[in-house]
Amino acid sequence: MENAAGNWTMCPECRGQGKKSKGLSKKAQLLYRKALLECKTADGTGTPSVLPKAHLYPCQNCRGTGLIPAAAPPVPDMQTYPHIAIIGGGIGGVALAVACLHRGIPFTLYERDPDFHARSQGYGLTLQQAGKAIEALGISQLEDAVVSTRHLVHDPRGKIIGEWGARKWLDSNAELPEKRTNMHIARQSLRLALLKQLGGHDAVQWGHQLLDFTEADGGGINLRFLVDGEIKNVHAGLLVGADGIRSTVRKQLIGESTTPLCYLDCIVILGICPLAALDGIDTPLLDSATVFQTANGKERIYMMPYTANEVMWQLSFPMAQAAATALSAGGSGPLKEEACRRTQWHTPIPQIVAATPETRISGYPVYDRQLLSANLLEKAGSITLIGDAAHPMSPFKGQGANQALLDALALARSISKGCKSAGWIKTGIRKSVLAAFESEMLKRSAVKVKDSATAAGLLHSEIVLKEGNAPRGRCLKENK
Incomplete structure (x- = not known):
């Protein structure tokens, strides 16, 4: 949808949902009434009939995005919606702020880092299901994104043991799969694209470290921040923890001992290598449209386009937790040495690892957490979690950022829908919005956490190492 001004507001026909209901058919209504009548006349042992859900279809007015162009950003509607305190300026937090902006939902976005560049955020992301969510966040095109059309799996000698992607199917004259093509983008580039929707870096309250929070007597949440060495107190109608795997909000809300970090018995080393540093290396694997991985049954390296001029690699292997923690703490030098030692495989892997500047290398032990259950949040009142704060997962399925984006959009849409009448103030934000949102979020993300x-x-x-032209996850299912 053309939008020269770059401002968006929620579609009035679908109220920013992106979908509209066709309503229940007469047949469905009659069947429901019949079942309800039978339940009422029975001896009381039957199960009450549940009203079926109407079929949804994409809104034609906004082409399913939930947004239409606007001359200026919507004015926050302080009378209709609660003011939201978003903790965490990562992908999920900024995406939620953007989705709230488009719907006129008042918010403040807090981030403990002093500025955008304070920490290394250098790894790349693969956008899968969230590609459509990006459009629903007002971003029609990610200029820095790279699209991959070929995926290869090798053994250490370079033998291809698996291949898939658009080019594979086109070359074989086979029918293209319906699944969308993957987009690869640097995390900071996506974060910056989202921040531009908010008007830039000034939309974030930088340098705000959340200390704690309490329920306010008159409703809502009181929060305490440490800002430049001083205590700052603020009030919000709704608190959203989008502050990552070690979320401060989650720790106070649920407790670390209830769902502790779970070590997944491996470490990941990441690196970003400029293609210009690979002078003399001529291989179609570095055509900026190919993703490839090589494994030996223990170590595994995954390489994908980072930008048109850079490649990102992710090396992972089993390691005891104490050793992984020590290696990570040692910094980029020891991490690079370990990566070079373990990847003396086919070209161009050793050359890429060796040419990667130490300043572009990082590593960490891999953790997730036990899946949240709805009952752990049912007494949370005006507080909820999204992204890694709610459902952290390993990076091996590339789902962390995707799920965070979907969470953010779903929560904003739920607030817009659940608070459209003043009745939510009496029933409370949890019953009106959060319970249903969390149920959907936890159900959707559970399979991703388990698969990761x-x-x-x-x-x-x-x-x-099983040969087959399909993602490695399918090999596991075939071997069950």
């Missing part, structure tokens, strides 16, 4: 944890074992086992 499974992949942490699969990709470092002999199963990864």
Whole structure:
């Protein structure tokens, strides 16, 4: 949708949902009434009939995005919606702020870092299901994104043991799969694109470290921040923790001992290498449209386009937790040495690892947490979680950022829908909005968390070497 001004507001026909209801058919209504009548006349042992959900279809007015162009950003509607305190200026937090902006939902976005560049945020992301969510966040095109059309799996000698992607199917004259093509983008580039929707870096309250929060007597949440060495007190109608795997909000809300970090028995080393540093290396694997991985049943390296001129690699292998923690703490030098030692494989892997500047290398032990259950949040009142704060997962399925974006959009849409009448103030934000949102979020993300944890074992086992033109996850299912 053309939008020269770059401002958006929610579509009035679908109220920013992106979908509209066709309503229940007469047949469905009659069947429901019949079932309800039978339940009322029975001896009381039957199960009450549940009203079926109407079929939804994409809104034609906004082309399913939930947004239409606007001359200026919407004015926050302080009378209709609660003021939201968003903790965490990462992908999920900024995306939620953007989705709230478009719907006139008042918010303040807090980030503990002093500025955008304070910490290394250098790794790349693969956008899968969230590609459509990006459009619903007002971003029609990610200028820095790179699209991959080929995915290869090798053994250490360079033998291809698996291949898929658009080019594979086109070359074989086979029918293209319906699944969208993957987009790869630097995390900071996506974060910056989202911040531009908010008007830039000034939209974030930088340098705000959340200390704690309490329920306010008159409703809502009181928060305490440490800002430049001083205590700052603020009030919000709704608190959203988008502050990552070690979320301060989650720790106070649920407790660390209830769902502690779970070590997945492996470490990840990341690097970003400029293609210009690979002078003399001529290989189609570095055409900026190919993703490839190589594994030996223990170590596994994954390489993808980072930008048109850079490639990102992710090396992972099993390691005891104490050793992984020590290696990570040692910094980029020891991490690079370990990566070079373990990847003397086919070209161009050793050359890429060796040419990667130490300043572009990082590493960390891999963790997730036990899945949240709805009952752990049912007494949370005006507080909820999204992204890694709610459902952290390993990086091996590339789902962390995707799920965070989907969470953010779903929560903003739920607030817009659940607070459209003043009745929510009496029933409370949890009953009106959060309970249903969390139920959907936890159900959607649960399979991703489980699959990501499974992949942490699969990709470092002999199963990864099974020949087949399909993602390695399918090999595990075939071997069950």
